[in-house]
Amino acid sequence: MISLLYESDFRDKRDAVAHLDDLMLGKILAAVTPDIRLQNAAREVLERPLTDPAQVEYRREIVRDFAARKMSVERLSALFGGFGDIRSDYNDEKSRLFRLFGGRADSSELLGAAAGAVQKLIELINEIYDILRGRTPKSKGLNALKERITELSESQDLRYLYNLAVKFHGFSSAENTTETELIIDQSGKISGLGLISTQKSERAQKRAFGRKSEPEGGRAALFPEEAGGIISASAKELCEAFEFVISSLCGEFLRLNYDLNFYTFAVKYCDALKNAGVPAVYADLGDDTDIRGLYDLYLLMTLPEPEAVVANDFRLSNEVKGMLITGKNSSGKTVYLRAAAMALIFTAAGLPIPAKAAEIALPEEILLQMASAERAYHGGDITGRFEEEVIDIKQIADGAAPGALVVLNEVFQTTDYTEGAEGLYYILELLNRKGAKWVLVTHLKRLEKLFEGDKRVIKLRADENKDYRVLID
Amino acid sequence: MLSLLNLREPAGEIPASVFSDISLDKLLSGREIAVLSHICAPEDISARQEIFMLLENKPFYDWLHELYLNLKYLEKSKYLFENSSHEVERCALFCGYAESYVSAVESMKNSYKSKFLAALNGEAALRDTQLTRLKEGISEHKKLWGIISNNRLSISPNGVYVKFAADKAATVSDTVYRICERLGYVSTSDNKPAASKMSPRLADALIGLWRGEFRQMALLREELLPLINPDILRLTDDLEFYFSMNRLREKAAAKRVSVCYPEISEEPRYSARGLSDVSLILKDGSKIVPNDIEMAAGESAFFIRGANGGGKTTFVRAAAINLIMFLSGCPVYAKSAEISPFTRIITHFPENEGFSSGGRLENEVKRLREVVEAADAQCFMIFNETFTGADEQKGTALALELMNKVSEKGAFALFVTHFHGVCEGEIPSLVTVVSGGSERTFKIVKQVGGRSSYAQDILRKYGLDRESLMSKIKEAGNDQSAL
Numbered sequence: 033m034i035s036l037l038y039e040s041d042f043r044d045k046r047d048a049v050a051h052l053d054d055l056m057l058g059k060i061l062a063a064v065t066p067d068i069r070l071q072n073a074a075r076e077v078l079e080r081p082l083t084d085p086a087q088v089e090y091r092r093e094i095v096r097d098f099a100a101r102k103m104s105v106e107r108l109s110a111l112f113g114g115f116g117d118i119r120s121d122y123n124d125e126k127s128r129l130f131r132l133f134g135g136r137a138d139s140s141e142l143l144g145a146a147a148g149a150v151q152k153l154i155e156l157i158n159e160i161y162d163i164l165r166g167r168t169p170k171s172k173g174l175n176a177l178k179e180r181i182t183e184l185s186e187s188q189d190l191r192y193l194y195n196l197a198v199k200f201h202g203f204s205s206a207e208n209t210t211e212t213e214l215i216i217d218q219s220g221k222i223s224g225l226g227l228i229s230t231q232k233s234e235r236a237q238k239r240a241f242g243r244k245s246e247p248e249g250g251r252a253a254l255f256p257e258e259a260g261g262i263i264s265a266s267a268k269e270l271c272e273a274f275e276f277v278i279s280s281l282c283g284e285f286l287r288l289n290y291d292l293n294f295y296t297f298a299v300k301y302c303d304a305l306k307n308a309g310v311p312a313v314y315a316d317l318g319d320d321t322d323i324r325g326l327y328d329l330y331l332l333m334t335l336p337e338p339e340a341v342v343a344n345d346f347r348l349s350n351e352v353k354g355m356l357i358t359g360k361n362s363s364g365k366t367v368y369l370r371a372a373a374m375a376l377i378f379t380a381a382g383l384p385i386p387a388k389a390a391e392i393a394l395p396e397e398i399l400l401q402m403a404s405a406e407r408a409y410h411g412g413d414i415t416g417r418f419e420e421e422v423i424d425i426k427q428i429a430d431g432a433a434p435g436a437l438v439v440l441n442e443v444f445q446t447t448d449y450t451e452g453a454e455g456l457y458y459i460l461e462l463l464n465r466k467g468a469k470w471v472l473v474t475h476l477k478r479l480e481k482l483f484e485g486d487k488r489v490i491k492l493r494a495d496e497n498k499d500y501r502v503l504i505d
Numbered sequence: 506m507l508s509l510l511n512l513r514e515p516a517g518e519i520p521a522s523v524f525s526d527i528s529l530d531k532l533l534s535g536r537e538i539a540v541l542s543h544i545c546a547p548e549d550i551s552a553r554q555e556i557f558m559l560l561e562n563k564p565f566y567d568w569l570h571e572l573y574l575n576l577k578y579l580e581k582s583k584y585l586f587e588n589s590s591h592e593v594e595r596c597a598l599f600c601g602y603a604e605s606y607v608s609a610v611e612s613m614k615n616s617y618k619s620k621f622l623a624a625l626n627g628e629a630a631l632r633d634t635q636l637t638r639l640k641e642g643i644s645e646h647k648k649l650w651g652i653i654s655n656n657r658l659s660i661s662p663n664g665v666y667v668k669f670a671a672d673k674a675a676t677v678s679d680t681v682y683r684i685c686e687r688l689g690y691v692s693t694s695d696n697k698p699a700a701s702k703m704s705p706r707l708a709d710a711l712i713g714l715w716r717g718e719f720r721q722m723a724l725l726r727e728e729l730l731p732l733i734n735p736d737i738l739r740l741t742d743d744l745e746f747y748f749s750m751n752r753l754r755e756k757a758a759a760k761r762v763s764v765c766y767p768e769i770s771e772e773p774r775y776s777a778r779g780l781s782d783v784s785l786i787l788k789d790g791s792k793i794v795p796n797d798i799e800m801a802a803g804e805s806a807f808f809i810r811g812a813n814g815g816g817k818t819t820f821v822r823a824a825a826i827n828l829i830m831f832l833s834g835c836p837v838y839a840k841s842a843e844i845s846p847f848t849r850i851i852t853h854f855p856e857n858e859g860f861s862s863g864g865r866l867e868n869e870v871k872r873l874r875e876v877v878e879a880a881d882a883q884c885f886m887i888f889n890e891t892f893t894g895a896d897e898q899k900g901t902a903l904a905l906e907l908m909n910k911v912s913e914k915g916a917f918a919l920f921v922t923h924f925h926g927v928c929e930g931e932i933p934s935l936v937t938v939v940s941g942g943s944e945r946t947f948k949i950v951k952q953v954g955g956r957s958s959y960a961q962d963i964l965r966k967y968g969l970d971r972e973s974l975m976s977k978i979k980e981a982g983n984d985q986s987a988l
Contacts, residue, residue, distance in 0.1 A: 184688065187688065189688055190684075190688065192684060193681065193684050196677065196680070196681065200677075213676060215654065216593065216597060216653070216654045216703065216711075217654075218597055218598075218600070218601055219585060219594070219597055219598055219601070220589060220591075220593050220594030220595070220596065220597030220598055220703065221594075221597075221701060221702055221703060222701050222702075222703050227676055227678065261704070262707075266676075269676070269678050270676075270677050270678045270681070273677070273678035273681040274681065276681070276682065276685060276690070276692055277690075280685055280688075280690035281690075284690075458974040458975070458978070459974065461974075461978060462974050462977055465978050
């Protein structure tokens with residue numbers, strides 16, 4: 033099945049990155065586009081950062097194709113949205129028929145509706161084919177899509193299916209002669225009841241049995257409603273076959289509408305970066321993280337004067353265990369942390385970032401924990417904020433995998449600072465031993481002492497008097 | 506009466522309250538509890554143990570399981586046949602019913618020497634002659650049925666025509682599914698709607714078209730039905746009990762919990778090495794710590810004392826459940842055991858009965874005195890925190906009075922209590938072992954004296970303290986120099 037978000041059948045089974053809204057993700061998305069559908073599509077992708085550079089490149093190629101206006105992402109998205117519309121129209125019609133007949137819809141009518149939906153779906157595929165036929169995208173993803181649509185649209189089988197759908201769209205049990213197979217199983221039930229043919233002509237019944245006169249066997253004394261019941265059961269079976277076509281076609285292509293919503297967002301995001309007037313790059317994907325002249329996306333997208341936003345460097349090399357960021361209130365610590373986390377997350381989604389130059393090592397996973405004071409904690413049987421924070425941190429400490437990046441903002445500050453610092457110190461050591469790195473913004477001065485001699489922990493200080501630059505302490 | 510469970514009348518009955526007190530009713534089905542609640546006579550304990558031991562042998566297990574499946578199939582086909590709604594269904598279902606009876610009887614034949622199994626063999630031999638005629642009749646019936654099972658209908662506004670169809674024509678839906686497959690959409694279901702009941706009207710139409718065949722089938726059925734004697738179906742419940750208890754044994758074995766078939770002691774005794782609480786196996790995931798138990802005439806009553814959450818209740822539950830298992834001839838979860846055939850089990854778990862509130866203490870005392878007065882060496886009792894409605898001094902006195910009486914009567918009893926004063930009396934105690942200040946080992950040992958209360962329950966709630974993290978860091982397998 034084709035996906036424009038993942039090459040081959042890859043599907044990320046990890047949990048979504050939690051707490052991204054603590055980094056103002058929602059507001060960044062809203063600043064790019066007011067369209068909630070697009071925001072949701074982008075959020076879904078951003079919350080699942082890729083770890084494989086090949087997968088990132090797969091998306092980047094598609095973003096580039098659409099950003100270069102090789103084809104209209106909006107038009108394509110609208111067409112793929114048609115799969116969902118046809119399916120939901122069919123479901124509505126089905127519900128209407130069930131309501132109309134008091135919960136027992138006439139299968140012949142249902143068959144007509146299902147055949148009609150199949151007819152429309154095939155017409156939609158042909159319409160998409162007409163759009164893609166003349167285009168020459170560069171990305172693997174869009175080329176694969178073009179190939180699949182072409183294969184379907186040009187196949188004899190799809191044409192045959194279309195003709196069958198047209199024929200049964202107008203099926204009427206009152207006018208047609210219908211030949212039906214009837215198999216009685218070992219329990220005396222009717223196990224096979226399949227429609228073999230149906231004809232409008234009055235002589236069709238004789239043709240079906242290959243005779244001009246009354247067929248061999250005999251005439252069964254059935255009430256008309258019973259005969260109708262048999263036709264209805266046969267029609268139901270065929271209706272289910274057409275429903276399988278509907279679910280198969282929609283199953284393959286409906287998801288693409290969501291994928292394309294992400295790319296529609298991506299094009300708007302690229303435009304927004306351009307409008308902000310800052311450099312934007314696709315980071316080189318390597319073993320170290322070294323971002324030069326990085327801007328905070330939130331400020332860039334929301335401030336009336338984006339040029340006022342200060343750029344900072346962010347470097348987290350392979351040998352480094354973690355990064356300790358200190359500084360006074362409002363000195364730019366959290367902005368720095370947010371800018372770096374967002375750069376990693378947007379890169380891992382296949383998107384460019386606002387920076388002069390960048391190399392990024394994709395983390396195996398990104399785990400976030402913001403200060404409890406900035407989060408709405410819920411009551412219940414847990415005693416307090418600190419305990420809730422401990423529960424969250426425990427989850428992170430237990431679950432962190434090798435290669436994970438743990439981003440912590442002012443945690444363990446709801447208890448005695450010395451105790452908080454010492455508690456956190458061993459947690460950070462545990463994270464390192466598990467092969468994870470961490471970036472921590474903190475007021476816990478004792479932590480600086482505890483890491484004093486450790487060269488593999490970078491200590492940075494944010495300073496509002498130095499133009500909000502974050503520099504090595 | 507044909508049975509795989511009882512050769513003799515039960516020796517006693519265990520009240521339902523015992524099963525709920527030890528929570529066995531939440532872990533086993535009602536049917537299993539019903540069997541377990543009948544205490545076996547010693548001969549039946551041995552005969553059942555023999556079957557359970559044989560079940561550990563694969564060929565025996567396979568044979569017995571096949572018999573069980575055949576009986577289940579017979580049960581189902583009998584039900585379907587007897588509930589058929591018209592002649593076409595009756596004809597169709599008869600063969601299945603008769604064939605499943607033949608298979609069930611044939612699978613009863615065996616060469617095992619066990620008393621239960623020899624009875625099965627004899628029963629099967631008695632039915633041999635009928636089976637021969639049944640098999641011939643089934644074959645004749647099948648030939649007739651084959652003629653009418655595949656038809657084709659043509660339905661037009663003028664009427665319905667039916668004919669027998671030897672060939673298999675492709676239906677339109679078959680074509681649709683084939684096209685889908687070629688387009689890359691493979692259905693995972695078989696795409697066939699569920700079989701539907703045939704209306705009596707259509708059945709009449711078919712009978713009208715094949716009158717001769719239906720008449721012959723009806724005559725055959727009239728002759729063959731009396732040859733089927735479905736009384737063997739009562740074996741199904743018996744077999745279910747064996748398989749269910751055997752599954753429990755397998756689960757225990759997978760968790761390396763020891764299983765044994767205890768000796769039947771002629772002297773009053775409950776002796777077991779490495780006794781485990783089987784309910785923990787059913788709950789899954791719990792750490793199971795085996796314990797020993799040694800109770801005999803002269804030392805047949807014990808108080809159980811010690812830390813909260815230290816394993817007191819688990820210990821008495823293990824004792825009770827394994828005793829019930831033994832008295833039902835089932836595997837016992839211990840390394841080895843020797844137990845006398847008790848005929849009564851009594852439990853008293855007042856918290857479950859709402860005895861804990863004040864005001865009912867006198868009734869409780871009165872009732873328990875009566876119970877103990879009627880007890881003897883074949884009676885096993887468990888008291889769990891009995892008399893908690895009383896203050897410590899009174900509770901201790903009552904507990905000692907009760908257990909002294911138990912001991913005097915030669916009855917067997919375990920009494921879980923927090924009254925520390927009981928250790929001043931003559932009745933010995935079994936206490937939970939706590940090491941390193943507060944760490945529970947779940948081991949129970951015999952102890953004289955020992956008043957320490959262990960009331961404090963230190964929980965390192967989230968395992969994020971320095972010590973826990975240091976040990977996790979150690980587990981991560983790196984050098985500790987940085988710390």
